[in-house]
Amino acid sequence: MTLEIALRNIEREVSNDSVREPTNKYIIDGLSPKVVLYPRDINELSVIMKNVSREKLSVIPIVNGSKVFMGNVPKSYDVALDLSRVHKVIEPDPEEMVGTYGVSASFNETQEALKRVGRRLPIDPPLSNYSSIGGIFSCNLFGPLTYIFMTTRDITLRVRAVMPDGTIVRWGTGMIKDVAGYNIKRLFIGSCGSLGIIYEVMSRIAAIPDVIAVAKVDKELGLLITRRLKPYGVIIINGTMYLRFEGIREEVEYRLSKLGEVSKIEVFYGNEADGLWYRLTSINEIFNYSVVLKVITPQAKLENAVKELPSDYLVKMPMIGEAYLGINSIDINTLNAARERINDLGGYLVILKAPVDIKRGIDVWGIGQNIDIMSKMKSVFDPAGIMNPGRFVGGL
Amino acid sequence: MSNDLYKRIIEEGLNETYKCVHCGFCLPTCPTYRATWNEADSPRGRIYLVKALLTGKLQPTETLLKHLDACVICRRCETACPSGVQYSKVIDAAYAYLGSKLTNYGYPWHIRTGFQLIENPTIIKLALSVSSSLPGIPRHMKGFARSRNEEKLNDTLGRVFKVPKDKINRGRVLLFVTESCVAWQSHTHLVYATIRVLTWNGFEVVVPREFKCCGAPYMHMGMFNKALELAKHNVDVLNRYEKTYGIDYVVVPDSGGCQAQWLEYEKLLNMNLNLRQKVMNTLQLLDKVGLIGELGPVKMRVSIQHSCHLMNVVKVHDAVLRVVSKIPGLEIKGLDTADICCGAGMMYPDRHPDIAREITRQKLEDLMRHKPEALILESVTCKAHWANIIRDNNLAVKLLYPTELLDMSYISGGNPGYENIINRVQY
């Protein structure tokens, strides 16, 4: 009943093709939504949310759908909110070193647009090949370059969103230094769609450096030596280590020569290096496995943590203390035991992807503390609990 | 007491309080704030209190007096203040405004009487000989007694020490020492070393009998008229010798406090006497004119604790360091808090034992991190205080003045005839 009421009100104010029948794209953990809403612009998005929240329908926002396997099994799934056309703008401001992007823009398109003006987004998240700005920013995804350029959340300067009740809001002013009011934008980034619908993000961007070099190394170097070589990013894929260096030519040459003193290296430069790096850090292959785990620990504890688990595909990012594991099959007991030991090391074990029966038996996030505060915070934005219900940390 | 001097001090102090913009940069440099972490024991807090006092917003309750009196008057806040507030003028104004109320709070009658007595040379000698053994003697006095040297001050007074015949005469200096100061009576080795070092460097050293106490103790307890009296006296002595002999410099042997007080004379007398150019620390002078003589090795690991007044008022601790660094074989490590006052002056450990204990504890932590063989001190007051600390904590650390280090270096440098300038006394 409520769905009909909502749809009736929505259909009056949106274009014909904004309401659609569900297809396979929208299946999450085996569940299908009752309807797909596909707003053409922000106004339609606001109208949709106003009506959906009034009728307390559950909403799951999706852009490209490259990460729908993340999160706990949804408690309820009335509406699939398809954001792939709602806001596609990409507006770089090369002089100011900031860029504004709509949630529907793809990461690759964005990078290309920035490249045309001599800039880039200095982040290298997993699945960057397939992701949208919305997917990356809403889940605070990042990669090895975080060590130098800081996290996706850290570089976000402003978030424009639609609250669950349909109100259009703006968090942040776009300034790097801004302490006016509370830092709400930091809550939205990484909230994985559980607080509201981000439709636009403004972030810092970086210039294209003089030289980009990616060195492939014939052995896995230890953490302290690696740090001392001052790379911008380090990724180890199934035992093969890659270090990325950037900067003015003399700096990169110096660093490469120091690296050459401790190992044989194969070096790629320029666009070839950049392309290679983004292929490596997108780690597409790992997501073919039926179970994908993410381990987050203090940097020096990563090795010990990774040892706790079997893996068929292992990606390590030692400088930021993160690792991704692709596993064909694993049981819940092993996961729980490993999670406990990793917690003792001061880290987390997050299940990024798993078959539904596993997801029904274990919380994918593994966070036990401060859920009460998080729950109250969510209630401020989403009092009816309609946003991505159950999928986020603590079952929120 | 309201006469012109006091009026002027109050007015200038109130002016200074308005310059404070309350930024707080002085806080971490203040030894009493570092001891209690109470804003009322910080320079910013004290300035605020004095301003409130002088503008009638606060009454001089016991608490207010306590916090003002708890200041060690090291003036490190002045060098830290980005706005250039001259804190000493503020605290002087408090003393001038409150008069005997503040003076008597910090210095009860028996201490004040003691100070008066202690100007008498005979009494000083007596006190020094019994102080280390008798109970009930203020720690400050014990410190002087414990660090007393064997050389006799009297043997230098009224004498002129000429430059050795083969050396170039670079000038004549008046040595500021006096029998009516317990510090000069006890740290006589320093005086001898100073005379040796200066004459070796081509300066004729004239040691008058007539100097009296520099007046710093009176200045710092608010007895400005007495301080003014002593200022007049000492400046007179200088003028007389200047007229009779022609004096290039007044050298104060490694005593930041006395030298700083000489610089205050201009404030007290309200006239420009060019004293900053005239009154010198021994090593400051040698840094200016250049060292003569063979510097032999002094193989020692040392730490330095700067004299607060030498650093913050006279501002020549860097010159001293430059000269000391020329001594071969010397390893200088620390102290990390060399610029923070050790809280020795004005009998502070006797008057504020709790704060003094915490200041000392922090200093010892610093000292123990470096474990030097000797601690270099630039003021007679510091040395007396540290003599107590060394004894109380059973530390095997020598206490030396920069001039004494230089003296040791000349001796080990085999400078012929150096040691015969005055009768040498064994260490």
Added chain:
Amino acid sequence: MGITEGIINELKRIVGESNIITDEVELTVYEADGSFVYTAKPDVVVFPRSTEEVAKVVRVAWENRIPIVGRGSGTSLSGGALPIEGGIVVSLARMNRVLELDIENETATVEAGVINLWVSDALAKFNYQYPIDLGYYFPADPGSQRVATIGGNISHNAGGVKCFKYGVTVNNVRGLKVVLPNGEIRFFGGKVIENPGYDIVGIISGSEGTMAIVTEAVLRIVSNYESVKTILAAFNSIEDAGTAVSRIISTGIRPVALEFMDKIAVNAIEAGPWGGGLPTDAEAILLIDVEGSEPGTSAEANRIIEILKSSGAYMVKLARDRAEANKWWGARKQAFGAMGFVGPNYITGDGTIPRKKLPEALHRIKEVGSKYGFRIANVFHAGDGNLHPLILYDERKPGERERALQAEDEILRMCVEIGGTITGEHGVGYYKKHLIGLLYTDYELNVMKNIKSVFDPLGIMNPGKIFPG
């Protein structure tokens, strides 16, 4: 409401007789902080020595509905440490231990009362294990780092000269131990680079002490590079200086520091005792640091010098050694205080603007100065747009302070008008509350207030700050 004898006794029992202030005179010095614009006297000040003691004190405040305010060194420039509604001031100054330096995991854990610079000092003294380690330091370096505490830095999200490259305080905090307004002790975050869930560490940072009292923090520390080079440039026009900055950043060079000062600022500094030989006839000067390997920094410095010259700098100097560089930086870091020589009083403005709007902003600031009859010196973090107009006045002249505040108000409104914000790092605090409506709608402010209520439903934690009404 109100502090009774019974409550005082309970507080005495918790922290001990020697850690509580009830005396009128002593309370008076706690009525002001670095802002020096308003005063508000607390009813009592306590000095807890542990998180447990803080928790017990906060619990007493909670149970009796007494306002409570955290205070570090009291150097807030926005009234952050002022107990506007009276109540208890909790001074964290005696909780000042560096608890752990974990080089392996690149973190430092400290109590909130630790002075910012002490973190880097402790790291400088650390006995590094790895033989060719370059040493570590804490990169958030606000100008007040010698006196402000980490707790204060966190609550105001302080920046610093290095923040273009290393971020502001929130980007350098990995974990927080806090006491919630109801007396509960909670720990958020840890030593890891991200924590699944909502960024509670991020929302508490910059909340100006209105959500909780931070008692411990886990900080990110960064490693030194082999070489640092410092460049000083003088320009005849502000526009040229701004252009130079944009061009430098466009090359991909990421200077670790990029500071701008105008003529009035430089002359004030050089007139005082901390002058560092900065050119006093320049309309604008730039002070730039780059870091990296020796060959890398040489090349970058040369490139920067080229750009500066071709952008119109009439003087460009590369510091011959660290001593000369330190002289220049020393002068820059004393900039605010040096205003005390010319003011003698000054208000430190803190607007942030888009970098390309700098010439326009400075022009309009000059107009405001003329309108009110004040000289205004400008110090600008060229990398991140944080502008500090220093309004010079004399508080003894009747009405000057009020007019200086009005001038600041106009300047901040102008900053928002050209696309910036009302406070980059000093905080909204007490006396900028009325401006926050320029940035956020009532709906948005309401969301923020509701977030505060999640932590502080009774509204006892530093009331009267940030939000008007």
